[in-house]
Every structure is written in C-alpha cells, then in structure tokens.
Amino acid sequence: DAGITQSPRHKVTETGTPVTLRCHQTENHRYMYWYRQDPGHGLRLIHYSYGVKDTDKGEVSDGYSVSRSKTEDFLLTLESATSSQTSVYFCAISEATGNYGYTFGSGTRLTVV
Amino acid sequence: AQSVTQPDIHITVSEGASLELRCNYSYGATPYLFWYVQSPGQGLQLLLKYFSGDTLVQGIKGFEAEFKRSQSSFNLRKPSVHWSDAAEYFCAVVPNYGQNFVFGPGTRLSVLP
Numbered sequence: 001d002a003g004i005t006q007s008p009r010h011k012v013t014e015t016g017t018p019v020t021l022r023c024h025q026t027e028n029h030r031y032m033y034w035y036r037q038d039p040g041h042g043l044r045l046i047h048y049s050y051g052v053k054d055t056d057k058g059e060v061s062d063g064y065s066v067s068r069s070k071t072e073d074f075l076l077t078l079e080s081a082t083s084s085q086t087s088v089y090f091c092a093i094s095e096a097t098g099n100y101g102y103t104f105g106s107g108t109r110l111t112v113v
Numbered sequence: 114a115q116s117v118t119q120p121d122i123h124i125t126v127s128e129g130a131s132l133e134l135r136c137n138y139s140y141g142a143t144p145y146l147f148w149y150v151q152s153p154g155q156g157l158q159l160l161l162k163y164f165s166g167d168t169l170v171q172g173i174k175g176f177e178a179e180f181k182r183s184q185s186s187f188n189l190r191k192p193s194v195h196w197s198d199a200a201e202y203f204c205a206v207v208p209n210y211g212q213n214f215v216f217g218p219g220t221r222l223s224v225l226p
Contacts, residue, residue, distance in 0.1 A: 042117075042205075100145065100162065102157075107154075
C-alpha cells in the first residue's frame, strides 16, 4: 500500500538464527502494529507501538521483540527463529487509536527451516 | 472464550450470483465490527465498518453488511459477485473502544466463470 513498505518481502532462514523485519511508513502515523497471519487463525497481534520508543505486547509476543527509534520505522526481531515462526508477517499503521483506519503493508513471508 | 468465528472456510459461487459471508462474535457488549478483504499477495483492505447507528452498513466495491445484535452476527453480502471478488475475507472485532482488533480465521471466496 502507498505509504507503508515492508522488507524483505520473502525470507528463508535457519532455525536458531536472528531475523529482523522492517516496516517503513511515510505517513507520519503515530501507531504501528505487527501481525502474523496463519491459516485458520486470521491475523494475530504480536506487538504494537504508540510512539517513538513506546511499545507494548500483543497476544502472541513470545519469541519476538520490537524497536521504534524513529516515527517512520518499526522493526520486528526474532531473536532465535523457530519453525513455529514460519508465517506471513504484516505491518499496519494508524493515525489515531479509536478510528481503526488501519493501512496494511503487503506482508513478509518468512520461512524458518 | 471471547472470539470471532467465520463458519465457512471456503465458499465457491458463480459469477453474478449473490454472496453472503457469515461472521459471529462472542463479546458481551456491542463491539466495533469490520470486514476486510485480502487479495493474493496483498495486505488487507477495509471494506466496511460498523460502530453504531443504522445496522445496515454500505461499503466499497458494492458490499454491505448487517449487524444483528440478537444473533451476535455481522454478515457480509453482495448481490452480484464479480470474478475480481475472489479473495480472502476477514471479519474483525474491536471489543471495546481503544482495544486492538481481534480477527476471525477468514473465508476464502472462489468465483466460477
């Protein structure tokens, strides 16, 4: 989507290696989110950020960490990737909480072998 | 447990036929309700949302949804499906203002020519 990009789009990594996914926005939105999408589960929230250096956990945060050192970038790190973290990861941005006008990125497909 | 359910994993309809995708939720109060569509390899796009007021909500691409409090449902409808509507559809709920989304597992729609 315009204004939000995710990188890389695809990645294959080995079990036990660290992995960082990047979400970059040009909309100057305050809120940013990381979701994972798995068949039969829809999207589940991993972590979110409500400002620079302000982050909080979602429902499936175990094994993931995030950082937001500037408004435009929200990084998701898998410290030691496991096969259960094979998934499609989506970033979303929102101007304000409550209006739920989320814009989603195109996703990163991560395979852990 | 509180949840969002979409009973149909996969639906196939013929082009030009009508469509109804089901969504039920199990939250006590009336939550905020949403339908998103995801085309292959893409992020999610908002079709429509319900916060309050008229229980029949119009969205983009000719979709509409009806909120039925007595049935805890928010079903998505379209009178005449086009081949380009083939995608995955997600119902999402925000249980209370300020909380994060809870997504249903999704319904994949196939359209026959």
